[in-house]
Amino acid sequence: MPPRRAVTGRSQEPRQRFAEELRLLRAQKGDSLRQLGEILGWDSSLFGKMEKAQTLGSPEVVQALDQHYGTRGLLLTLWELAAGDPTQFKERYRRYMSLEAEAVSLWHFGVSTVHGLLQTPEYASAVLAVGGIKGEELTRQVEARIGRRELLAGPDGQPFRTIVSETVLRTPLRDAAEWQRQLEHLIEASERPNVTLHVLPHDAGPHGLVSTDVMFLRLPEGGTVAYTENAHHGELIEENASVERLQRAYDAVRDQALSPVESRKFVMRMLEEVPCDPST
CATH class of the missing domain: 3.30.870.10 (Endonuclease Chain A)
Structure with missing residues (x-):
């Protein structure tokens, strides 16, 4: 059987594919690294290192990027694969x-x-928002935490x-x-x-x-x-x-x-x- 060929021409190495996807999404959005840092609240150098595959970043950062780009968990899935354990974070x-x-x-x-078991809704919202969670997702997570x-x-x-x-x-x-x-x-x-x-x-x-x-x-x-x-x-x-x-x-x-x-x-x-x- 001949070796399987990549259909998309994209990198098949998980870490490089993750970085590649970050670069592509930012280019499509039209954000500079500086703008991305200002919008999400992390230092722009972190996003630059992630796009060069020098670091994977934290799950919280990746969740914030998923929300910013509207990718509905795609980036977190790629992050989990790049981290070497598909169940590392969510499971x-x-x-x-x-x-x-x-x-x-x-x-x-x-x-x-x-x-979290002793947090008020206002405190929970402030803590979660620092991690880059916004809008409906923030409301959902606050409600889940208070529950x-x-x-x-x-x-x-x-x-x-x-x-x-x-x-x-x-x-x-x-x-x-x-x-x-x-x-x-x-x-x-x-x-x-x-x-x-x-x-x-x-x-x-x-x-x-x-x-x-x-x-x-x-x-x-x-x-x-x-x-x-x-x-x-x-x-x-x-x-x-x-x-x-x-x-x-x-x-x-x-x-x-x-x-x-x-x-x-x-x-x-x-x-x-x-x-x-x-x-x-």
């Missing part, structure tokens, strides 16, 4: 969401943001422990009223019997989770999985030894954090520092 996150729904308890450390809060609601709400870095509480939304509502919601949530809030103060010093958000899920059969996340990558971890290492780091952070009572007082003090709206 792992889908699996995490499924495990989260069935977990019997959850515990979390947030180094940069309030966890997840049902996991903690009612008498059968899942037990949830969260440790938030002081940095989270000192990174307000631009809208003072929206930030006030987020802090109030955090205080209200911490008063539920199934929610435990800790604050890790700055003076606790360096720790083993200094650059990593992590969520642990205790599953019905007794095992535990972890999901780690930073600004560019999320990973579901199921291997026992790796989960155990993360748990030891988490336990050390919890030992350094304020007690639930002191943590609630800390958030209340932050709430008092929110600027008043002069119009009220």
Whole structure:
């Protein structure tokens, strides 16, 4: 059988094909790299490196490009193939969401943001928008995130422990009223019997989770999985030894954090520092 020939004449190497598609779409749209950076909110040099196949970028960046070009997930599919694992992003996150729904308890450390289960719609919208999500997709994702809060609601709400870095509480939304509502919601949530809030103060010093958000899920059969996340990558971890290492780091952070009572007082003090709206 003769070797299969490429029909389109386009590159058959996934990484090069991804870069080629980015160049073609930008040319068709008529954007310069600078304009693309201004529209989507990332440095234009990142898009230049992606178009030269020097980097793949993060899933969030690729999702933003999909929305900008109207390619309906094509770029994310090419990105997944170029990354070497077609299920790397979507399938792992889908699996995490499924495990989260069935977990019997959850515990979390947030180094940069309030966890989605404790976010107000305004806070969720601001966080998602920073990643380049806009329009109807932003509305859809905010609604989906707020819908997840049902996991903690009612008498059968899942037990949830969260440790938030002081940095989270000192990174307000631009809208003072929206930030006030987020802090109030955090205080209200911490008063539920199934929610435990800790604050890790700055003076606790360096720790083993200094650059990593992590969520642990205790599953019905007794095992535990972890999901780690930073600004560019999320990973579901199921291997026992790796989960155990993360748990030891988490336990050390919890030992350094304020007690639930002191943590609630800390958030209340932050709430008092929110600027008043002069119009009220």
